[in-house]
Every structure is written in C-alpha cells, then in structure tokens.
Amino acid sequence: MTESLYWNPVLESLSRADLKKLQLAKFKRQLHRMYEQSAFYREKLDQAGVHPDQIQTLADIRRIPVTTKEELQQLQSNSENFPYGPCLAVPTDRVATYHQTSGTTGKPIRQADSREDWEWWIECWATFLWAQGFRPNDRVFIPFSYGVFVAFWAGHYACEKIGCEVVAGGGLSTQDRLLKLQELEATAVLCTPTYGLHMAEVAEDMGLKLADFNVNKMVCAGEPGASIPATKNRLENYWGAKVFDHAGATEGGAWGFGCLKEPSDLHINEAFFLVEILDPDTGEPVDSGEEGELIITPLDRQAQPYLRFTLKDMALFSDEPCECGRTFARLKGGVLGRRDDLTKVRGVLFSPTSVEAVVRAVDQLGDEFQVVVEKKGVLDEITLKAELKENIQITPELETHLLQELRLTSGLRFNLELVPLGTLPRFEVKAKRFQDLRTHA
Amino acid sequence: MNRNDLKALDQELMEIREATERLKSLAIEHGMPAAEKNAERIMACVEMLSLHISDPLKLIEE
Ligand SMILES: [Zn+2]
Numbered sequence: 001m002t003e004s005l006y007w008n009p010v011l012e013s014l015s016r017a018d019l020k021k022l023q024l025a026k027f028k029r030q031l032h033r034m035y036e037q038s039a040f041y042r043e044k045l046d047q048a049g050v051h052p053d054q055i056q057t058l059a060d061i062r063r064i065p066v067t068t069k070e071e072l073q074q075l076q077s078n079s080e081n082f083p084y085g086p087c088l089a090v091p092t093d094r095v096a097t098y099h100q101t102s103g104t105t106g107k108p109i110r111q112a113d114s115r116e117d118w119e120w121w122i123e124c125w126a127t128f129l130w131a132q133g134f135r136p137n138d139r140v141f142i143p144f145s146y147g148v149f150v151a152f153w154a155g156h157y158a159c160e161k162i163g164c165e166v167v168a169g170g171g172l173s174t175q176d177r178l179l180k181l182q183e184l185e186a187t188a189v190l191c192t193p194t195y196g197l198h199m200a201e202v203a204e205d206m207g208l209k210l211a212d213f214n215v216n217k218m219v220c221a222g223e224p225g226a227s228i229p230a231t232k233n234r235l236e237n238y239w240g241a242k243v244f245d246h247a248g249a250t251e252g253g254a255w256g257f258g259c260l261k262e263p264s265d266l267h268i269n270e271a272f273f274l275v276e277i278l279d280p281d282t283g284e285p286v287d288s289g290e291e292g293e294l295i296i297t298p299l300d301r302q303a304q305p306y307l308r309f310t311l312k313d314m315a316l317f318s319d320e321p322c323e324c325g326r327t328f329a330r331l332k333g334g335v336l337g338r339r340d341d342l343t344k345v346r347g348v349l350f351s352p353t354s355v356e357a358v359v360r361a362v363d364q365l366g367d368e369f370q371v372v373v374e375k376k377g378v379l380d381e382i383t384l385k386a387e388l389k390e391n392i393q394i395t396p397e398l399e400t401h402l403l404q405e406l407r408l409t410s411g412l413r414f415n416l417e418l419v420p421l422g423t424l425p426r427f428e429v430k431a432k433r434f435q436d437l438r439t440h441a
Numbered sequence: 442m443n444r445n446d447l448k449a450l451d452q453e454l455m456e457i458r459e460a461t462e463r464l465k466s467l468a469i470e471h472g473m474p475a476a477e478k479n480a481e482r483i484m485a486c487v488e489m490l491s492l493h494i495s496d497p498l499k500l501i502e503e
Binding site: 008009010011014018021022025026029115116118119120123271272300 | 442447481482484485486488489492493494496497500501502
C-alpha cells in the first residue's frame with residue numbers, strides 16, 4: 001500500500017459539484033445548530049427575516065447578513081455572560097480552551113472552543129501539514145511563546161497527531177532557540193515569516209549558517225509573507241528549506257494552505273469551510289481569475305461559531321485544477337492584503353503590503369523596512385525607510401531602480417531613506433511596518 | 442476509495458460511537474471519572490472521524 005498524498009483522499013478529491021453539495025448540506029446543518037443554540041445568531045437571523053429553513057441553495061446564503069469583528073467586540077464588552085458574551089453556543093462546562101485575538105484592530109475577541117472544536121482545529125492543521133510533507137519522521141521545532149494567542153498551538157498538536165516529534169520552542173531567547181534547533185537537528189519549523197527572517201539575521205550575527213542546519217521545510221502563519229515571492233525566496237535561501245504559507249485566524253480557524261505543487265497559492269479547505277469571495281461593491285461572487293473579499297463560515301465549529309464572518313482580506317480566486325490533484329479552489333498568490341489596510345495616499349488607493357514585494361526583491365536591501373505617510377502642507381508625503389546590507393553603498397542606480405519599482409507597484413512617487421543595517425525596529429511576531437502620521441479630521 | 446469502502450468505514454465508526462457512549466454512561470453510573478473523561482476524549486475523535494467519513498457519505502446525494 002503506497003502512502004496517501006492526502007490527509008483525507010475522499011474529501012480532498014471530490015468533484016467541484018460534490019464539494020458544493022457537501023458545503024451546502026454542512027452549512028444548513030450548522031445554521032440550524034446556530035439558530036437553536038446561540039442567542040446572538042438567532043436574534044441576528046430573526047432581525048434579517050431569515051429562517052434557516054429558507055436557505056436551500058448556496059445563492060440563498062447571501063440573504064444572511066455578514067458578521068463583523070466590531071459586532072463581536074461590542075457583544076463581549078457587556079458584562080453579560082462574561083467572558084464570551086452571547087456568542088457562546090454551548091454550556092460553559094463544555095468550553096475546553098481559551099484564546100484571544102491580538103487586538104491589532106481594536107479590542108481583542110475572546111474565543112471559546114470545546115473539546116470537539118479543539119480536535120477540529122487540529123484536523124484543519126493536520127490537513128495542510130500532511131499536504132506540505134510533514135510525516136512521522138519529522139522533528140518539528142516551534143519557536144513561539146505558548147500563550148493566549150492561538151498562533152501555533154493547533155499546529156503543535158497536529159504535528160503530534162501526524163506522529164512527528166514536537167519540540168516546544170517557547171521560553172527561550174532567539175539565540176537559544178537557534179542553538180536548540182541546531183543541537184536537535186530539527187527538520188521542520190513553524191513560525192511567522194517575520195520571525196523566520198529575524199532568526200536568520202540573529203544566526204548570521206552568531207556566525208551560524210541556517211542553510212547548514214537540518215531544517216527542510218518551514219510553515220509560516222500570522223502574516224502573508226510566505227506567499228509574497230520575494231519574501232519566500234529570502235526565507236528559502238536563508239534556511240535552505242521549502243517555505244509554505246498557511247492562512248488562518250482565531251475567528252475563522254485554519255482555512256488555507258500552500259501545497260507541494262503550488263506553494264505560492266493557498267488552497268481553501270472547502271470540506272471544512274465555506275469561503276465566499278465576493279465583489280466588495282456588488283456583494284456578488286467573483287469569477288475564477290477575479291479579485292474579491294473573503295467571507296468565511298467554518299462549517300463545523302460549535303462553541304463559538306462564526307456565520308459569514310468578514311475577514312477583510314482580499315484575494316484572487318481560481319478554481320482551475322491544481323497539479324497536486326486536490327480539487328479545493330485556490331487563492332492565487334495567497335491573501336493579497338487586508339481591505340482595511342488599504343488607505344488613500346494622494347487620492348490613490350495604496351496597500352502597504354505591496355511595498356514588501358519590492359523591498360525583498362532588491363538584493364542590496366536588508367529584510368526590515370518601514371513605510372511612513374505624513375502630511376506636508378496640504379500634500380501627503382510617502383517615505384520608504386529601508387536598510388542597506390553591510391558593505392553596500394547608496395548609488396544613484398539603486399535609488400532610481402527602487403523609486404521606479406515603487407512607482408510601478410503603487411502608482412505613487414516615494415521619498416527614500418536608506419539607513420545602515422540594524423537601524424530600524426525588529427519584530428519577533430507580527431511586524432508593524434506601516435505608519436500613517438496624518439491626522440484624519 | 443469508493444462509496445462501498447466508505448460505507449465499511451462508517452459502519453465501524455457507528456459501532457465505536459455506540460460503544461463509547463455506553464462506556465461513558467457506565468462510567469458515570471459507577472462513578473469512575475477516569476473512564477468518563479477518557480470516553481469523552483474518544484468521542485471528540487469520533488466526531489472528527491464523522492466529519493471525514495460520515496459527512497461525505499451521507500451529505501452528498503448520489
Ligand atoms: Zn495543490
């Protein structure tokens with residue numbers, strides 16, 4: 001018997017038509033469950049005049065109003081039913097784990113999961129770790145602070161479920177983590193792309209060459225970096241390993257993954273999630289090859305479920321077959337940026353993440369950068385601050401090249417500040433590289 | 442894996458589910474938290490097996 005390439009060969013190779021049937025049936029079951037067990041969703045559906053029995057097709061689902069992060073923040077800010085508020089859809093003695101969002105966009109959301117939900121998280125991670133080649137002979141090092149953020153917790157247990165040997169790399173300095181990685185000859189790492197780059201920089205300072213370590217694969221989560229080709233290339237070069245992206249959120253769950261054949265795209269785990277990709281203006285689904293906003297419904301989550309939750313992420317949808325044989329649809333190039341990160345600079349819609357692709361593709365520049373927008377008189381000024389690698393001098397050619405690339409990507413004329421390596425702030429988890437200093441009236 | 446293979450897996454799963462439920466009730470009846478809590482843990486895995494096996498079998502009409 002040859003080893004399966006898929007965690008679940010049945011679900012991962014259903015025909016597109018069967019996948020849609022499965023999603024609709026699971027959505028209906030989940031909607032009934034939510035209507036019966038969650039005071040919040042019952043009220044929301046009643047107010048919208050939608051009863052679960054009226055949802056008979058995938059198109060009917062769009063009659064249900066979306067759920068936003070702000071709504072949940074509001075719900076949990078009342079002291080009623082502390083700490084989860086009326087979002088909770090099971091008795092409190094069924095809650096098995098507590099996590100919370102990082103709160104980068106407002107108050108953190110407190111997240112309850114039951115024992116079954118926690119197994120579900122682990123299944124979602126196991127699906128893509130298996131797709132990325134994680135097997136029982138791997139020794140996986142996980143350098144993250146095991147705390148209230150869900151981050152790599154489920155990844156840890158999914159590795160364990162697959163049968164890998166798991167090393168919890170929390171509670172150590174970056175230097176000590178690197179030495180432990182080297183000592184144990186770990187074969188795989190789970191971390192944010194920012195931390196993967198940071199570790200590479202620290203390794204270099206310590207005189208260590210990561211490419212000589214035993215790590216052959218790395219799964220990045222928390223930020224979109226591993227889908228940005230220039231960032232992925234840097235990580236792969238430093239680590240001498242294959243780098244995969246993963247998409248997930250405390251609220252949505254672990255829903256997207258890069259496969260071995262198309263690691264720069266994200267497959268959507270459509271057996272466990274309904275991810276709608278909608279035109280932000282019309283609210284209608286986009287066609288394959290078009291860009292839209294992601295709305296997610298985890299189809300099996302029970303303690304604190306989400307119904308049409310707006311991720312505010314933009315992505316390019318494709319239902320073209322993938323060489324890996326999975327029939328799950330893909331987001332070409334991963335998540336393209338958060339819709340609420342888009343900001344207008346001199347009247348032009350600008351996405352700060354677009355700068356990352358430019359900076360990381362220029363060999364003379366280090367990994368860190370910052371983008372600052374400020375008001376000078378009546379005009380917006382936008383500046384890229386980037387670090388020059390050691391022994392690199394600023395030349396007019398380098399400046400011209402960078403300014404041209406930035407102009408091409410964003411349509412904006414940038415100012416440049418090239419500073420010595422090590423000048424800009426370092427981040428260990430999620431990076432904050434965009435500063436908007438304009439005061440908005 | 443064809444539909445009949447999936448049916449065979451589902452049949453085994455139903456038996457595990459029923460046996461685990463019986464185990465849990467007996468554990469409660471006789472006051473043995475060790476058996477009750479381990480049975481609950483098995484049930485969480487049974488739910489996952491159900492997502493992998495029973496759902497594609499039963500929710501997709503032929
Ligand atoms: Zn694929």
